Amino acid sequence: MKIGCPKEIKPQEFRVGMTPDAAREAVNNGHDVIIETKAGLGAGFADADYVAAGAKIVDTAEEVFAKADMIVKVKEPQAVERKRLRPGQVLFTYLHLAPDPEQTKDLLASGATCIAYETVTDDRGGLPLLAPMSEVAGRLAPQVGAWTLQKANGGRGVLLGGVPGVSPAKVLVIGGGVVGTHAAKVAAGMGADVTVLDRSINRLRYLDDVFGGQFKNAYASAGNTIALAREADLIIGAVLIPGAAAPKLISRAQLKELKPGAALVDVAIDQGGCFETSRATTHQDPIYEVDGIMHYCVANMPGAVARTSTQALGNATMPFMLALANKGWKKACADDKHLLAGLNVHAGRLTYEAVGVALNLPVISAAEALKI
Numbered sequence: 001m002k003i004g005c006p007k008e009i010k011p012q013e014f015r016v017g018m019t020p021d022a023a024r025e026a027v028n029n030g031h032d033v034i035i036e037t038k039a040g041l042g043a044g045f046a047d048a049d050y051v052a053a054g055a056k057i058v059d060t061a062e063e064v065f066a067k068a069d070m071i072v073k074v075k076e077p078q079a080v081e082r083k084r085l086r087p088g089q090v091l092f093t094y095l096h097l098a099p100d101p102e103q104t105k106d107l108l109a110s111g112a113t114c115i116a117y118e119t120v121t122d123d124r125g126g127l128p129l130l131a132p133m134s135e136v137a138g139r140l141a142p143q144v145g146a147w148t149l150q151k152a153n154g155g156r157g158v159l160l161g162g163v164p165g166v167s168p169a170k171v172l173v174i175g176g177g178v179v180g181t182h183a184a185k186v187a188a189g190m191g192a193d194v195t196v197l198d199r200s201i202n203r204l205r206y207l208d209d210v211f212g213g214q215f216k217n218a219y220a221s222a223g224n225t226i227a228l229a230r231e232a233d234l235i236i237g238a239v240l241i242p243g244a245a246a247p248k249l250i251s252r253a254q255l256k257e258l259k260p261g262a263a264l265v266d267v268a269i270d271q272g273g274c275f276e277t278s279r280a281t282t283h284q285d286p287i288y289e290v291d292g293i294m295h296y297c298v299a300n301m302p303g304a305v306a307r308t309s310t311q312a313l314g315n316a317t318m319p320f321m322l323a324l325a326n327k328g329w330k331k332a333c334a335d336d337k338h339l340l341a342g343l344n345v346h347a348g349r350l351t352y353e354a355v356g357v358a359l360n361l362p363v364i365s366a367a368e369a370l371k372i
């Protein structure tokens, strides 16, 4: 198969769909890999790295799309990229179609077969191609929180780990899933005094069993949340209710009860944010102040560490990419129900129920699509 990887063109996107490592694996499996020149630069991969891995560099995205049987990307295709897709071509990338009727319409019109990273599943009920980005955002959260707490940035001027004779900062993590657990581990590793809140007792049991010695946990009742928030120097929002907007867990009125200069890092901002005063910010201008409380609400946190994020995503997508290339998409999806769950669009038909419901469009099952 010819596998193509264009340079990402969405503003502020520095990741790339294939690492040189992934390209090498594909080449070793007998495939041709075509990379647009400079596609990897934002993540620190030079054209020469891909050439050394056996890939071919081409000058334009048009050429990548024209030659490849399968396109591997990071972000949803932009309008100009969607026009380049054709029937029979496979697109493997993040799509997030439910809130995006324009993209859905174009992908249906393209006739291509579109497999979305975010809906691929695993045996434990997880989303294996979303998890690496949650891991990155979670581990980054204490780092950006520590920076936000610095005096020059408007914060309390508190060092997360304290020093001998001075108590460490108190960090409250709301939501103990993938983001929250990674945030708590890193904050505890930096020497902070960390508590994680969650509403799932099973999750709290897990956190207690595995991390009981590193950080505390508590049930996320409204009372516990505000009581612990009053004490906190840094609060990390990491909740998720699948398919729903994030619940607002700290109101504007409650900001007065927090320590002046405390920092809120709202990782859940991509789902609307879990603090009432959160609004999405960018890496250029990441923080703002409301009522003396600093807010960090960057919606694409993994972009700050494009190299690590690209490598983490590449590791997770690689086995699926290889299965699609080695077997062809139909057999790969027929053999693996988790990859089949990623199928969103095929030959002009929508194949993912939740997208159909969100956009009020007809849907056929992914299993039916295998017969077309």
Ligand SMILES: NC(=O)c1ccc[n+]([C@@H]2O[C@H](COP(=O)([O-])OP(=O)(O)OC[C@H]3O[C@@H](n4cnc5c(N)ncnc54)[C@H](O)[C@@H]3O)[C@@H](O)[C@H]2O)c1
Pocket (backbone or CB within 6 Å): 131, 133, 134, 135, 137, 174, 175, 176, 177, 178, 179, 180, 197, 198, 199, 200, 203, 220, 238, 239, 240, 241, 246, 247, 266, 267, 268, 269, 270, 271, 298, 299, 300, 301, 302
């Ligand atoms: N900003 C970014 O760049 C970025 C990057 C990755 C993920 N995210 C977002 O981070 C959020 C968390 O993702 P995740 O992968 O950790 O999800 P997850 O499903 O692994 O964890 C979410 C946790 O929140 C808990 N929860 C739900 N409602 C709660 C409540 N009211 N109080 C306390 N806990 C509650 C759940 O029990 C679960 O343990 C999501 O909104 C995700 O989209 C953002």
